[in-house]
Amino acid sequence: MRAVVTGVAGFIGSHLAERLIKDGHDVVGVDSFTPYYSVSIKESNIEELNRSPRFRLIRSSLLGIDLDSLLSDVDLVFHLAAQAGVRASWGNHFRDYTRFNVEATQELLEAAKGKGLSRFVCASSSSVYGEVTQLPVTEEHPLKPVSPYGVTKLAAEHLCGIYAKSFGVPVVSLRFFTVYGPRQRPDMAIHKFIAAALKGQPVEVYGDGMQTRDFTFVKDVVDGCMLAATNNPKSIPYNIGGGSRITVNDLLHLLERILDMSIKVTYIDKQRGDVTHTHSDCGLAKSDFGYSPKHTLEEGLFEEAAWLRELCD
Ligand code: UGA
Numbered sequence: 001m002r003a004v005v006t007g008v009a010g011f012i013g014s015h016l017a018e019r020l021i022k023d024g025h026d027v028v029g030v031d032s033f034t035p036y037y038s039v040s041i042k043e044s045n046i047e048e049l050n051r052s053p054r055f056r057l058i059r060s061s062l063l064g065i066d067l068d069s070l071l072s073d074v075d076l077v078f079h080l081a082a083q084a085g086v087r088a089s090w091g092n093h094f095r096d097y098t099r100f101n102v103e104a105t106q107e108l109l110e111a112a113k114g115k116g117l118s119r120f121v122c123a124s125s126s127s128v129y130g131e132v133t134q135l136p137v138t139e140e141h142p143l144k145p146v147s148p149y150g151v152t153k154l155a156a157e158h159l160c161g162i163y164a165k166s167f168g169v170p171v172v173s174l175r176f177f178t179v180y181g182p183r184q185r186p187d188m189a190i191h192k193f194i195a196a197a198l199k200g201q202p203v204e205v206y207g208d209g210m211q212t213r214d215f216t217f218v219k220d221v222v223d224g225c226m227l228a229a230t231n232n233p234k235s236i237p238y239n240i241g242g243g244s245r246i247t248v249n250d251l252l253h254l255l256e257r258i259l260d261m262s263i264k265v266t267y268i269d270k271q272r273g274d275v276t277h278t279h280s281d282c283g284l285a286k287s288d289f290g291y292s293p294k295h296t297l298e299e300g301l302f303e304e305a306a307w308l309r310e311l312c313d
Contacts, residue, residue: 001118002074006030006062006108007081008049009042011183012123012176012221016078017049019222026054028070030081032061034096036088037186045183062104067111076229077120079108082153085187086127087271089149101152102159109163109171119170119229120160124237126177126214126278128154135245136214136281139175139237147273157237164235172233174224177241177280181218181300182307189248190215190301193255194308197263207270209249212277216242217300220293224285231289241280243293251297258301 003020007013008029017027029049033039049055058065062081071077083089083100105122112120127150128143145151160171184191196203224240246254256263285291 001076002026002028003076003078004028004030004070004074005078005080008057009033009046010080011045011185012179012218013078013080014045014049014183015181015218016080016222016225017055019226021049021052021054023226025076028056028058028074030058030060030062030065030070032064032081033059034083036083036085041186061100062108063099067107071111071115071117074115075118077108077112077117078225078229079105079120080123082123084149084185086147086149086273088187089147089152090272094148097149097152101149102155105156106159109159109169112163112169113167117170119172121225121228122156122160122171122173124157124173124175125150125153126175126239126241126280127275128157128175128237129275129278131275132277135277136279137239138281139239139284146275149273161235171235172228173237174228174240175237175280176221177214177216177239177278179216179218179221181304183218184304189213190251190304191308193252193263194259194305195312197255197259197261198308198312202264202266203252205248205252205265205267206274208267209252209265210247211274212245212247212279213251214241214243214245214279215251215297215300216240216293217295220295223294224291227289227291228285233289238285238288238291239280239282240285240291241282241293242295242297243280243282244297245277245279246297254298255301258298258305
């Protein structure tokens with residue numbers, strides 16, 4: 001099959017494109033290499049892909065190319081391009097969030113109309129829930145994002161819903177829960193914690209460290225995308241999580257054991273836009289397209305630590 005992956009040089013996009021190539025598909029990847037984090041990291045994410053004759057890169061923003069031709073003769077679309085980052089979405093930066101998360105999604109959906117795609121998978125986020133009143137959270141929980149980022153991801157989900165309903169675009173939105181693993185973005189907790197520990201520097205914890213996260217290993221997220229693309233999900237949002245939760249303090253204890261070193265911690269103020277707890281109920285994704293997470297947090301942390309050890313050498 002022919003697949004388009006947007007955000008292909010990013011953390012999740014690059015892993016997904018590699019899996020598609022491995023499974024025998026042709027991939028056109030689009031990425032604008034925005035400088036939200038080091039462009040050289042994104043370049044190294046696609047080194048392996050660039051060696052494949054079945055991979056083609058379009059180096060541009062989605063807002064700057066002919067999306068109609070991009071989606072011609074394509075079977076699968078994986079829309080992962082986004083302005084990421086919960087805590088950075090306040091203030092003047094919000095314009096990037098509306099352009100990349102809302103406008104670009106609408107333009108891609110518009111181009112997807114009538115193309116006969118077999119699936120359009122759109123990356124959403126656990127941040128659409130906001131502060132949850134029941135854990136683990138199911139897809140029926142009220143959606144009250146507490147960060148500008150979450151507001152744009154929710155808007156994108158709604159756009160997906162109406163393009164499915166009004167034009168039959170076969171869209172499925174997947175709500176990813178704090179994804180981690182090799183190539184994780186450098187602004188995210190696990191990457192920052194391991195990198196600081198390896199350099200002997202203290203880590204900064206926001207708040208008292210008692211907040212919890214459902215961390216999801218990137219290979220499980222890739223599995224979730226592939227299963228949603230090749231089975232018959234409904235055109236609704238689904239949770240794609242790791243299925244358990246841990247406090248940030250306990251995560252640090254686990255990292256101390258895995259890295260075999262002690263980690264110095266500085267506690268600073270809780271950050272605006274951060275939710276207190278996340279924990280996914282993935283029952284719906286399991287029953288509708290067979291998703292269930294396979295990797296324990298410990299296994300995943302070992303892999304991310306090995307990758308960062310090599311990177312920091
Ligand atoms: C992550 C991603 O950054 C979002 O793009 C994604 O949409 C979201 O997951 C999601 O699940 O929807 P976040 O959960 O904030 O957002 O991920 P991390 O940056 O890994 O933070 C995890 C926890 O560690 C948070 O409670 C945060 O407050 C804490 N943290 C983070 C620290 O205590 N110190 C840090 O230096 C960084």
